[in-house]
């Protein structure tokens with residue numbers, strides 16, 4: 001799952017600047033055919049019950065892989081689906097999703113074969129992005145005993161993908177945004193998922209939580 005060589009990369013030669021605009025026309029036509037009021041309804045507002053924090057990877061689009069439609073999932077994506085405490089973009093999305101949209105679920109979704117994790121597990125230098133990937137190396141350090149014992153490189157990488165999701169789900173729980181929601185009795189669950197690009201299957205990492213019981217004491221706001 002961690003293969004470095006691309007063998008059968010999807011042929012995207014038909015995607016051009018113009019084809020995107022043509023695609024938009026088809027999208028409008030198809031939706032209006034099913035429901036003439038489709039866009040009017042969407043324009044009246046959004047009420048998504050889910051916030052998705054996923055990887056920017058083009059193969060992991062939140063809506064398509066969960067069979068959901070526009071209006072159903074609020075989305076934040078970055079390289080390797082990270083929840084970094086000083087990331088104002090992520091925090092703003094989280095704050096808006098939890099406090100204004102009042103989502104019921106926040107899901108961190110990683111994926112096997114994640115380029116960000118593969119890069120982080122290597123000893124290569126990639127430039128600016130190394131500063132972002134450092135957070136993944138920090139997760140490796142915390143779980144080094146387990147990871148160093150996995151001899152197969154692909155398996156080790158897959159496990160780091162899973163641990164990265166689990167740690168970032170906990171990072172969400174550590175935010176004052178999520179803890180205050182719980183303190184105020186808001187129904188909010190945090191989850192961690194890993195998607196397989198090879199099979200299309202989502203695996204639940206079973207770290208779902210709706211209170212701060214699992215957090216180390218130092219992270220709890222009381």
Ligand code: CO
Pocket residue numbers: 055056057079080081111113114115116117
């Ligand atoms: Co990725």
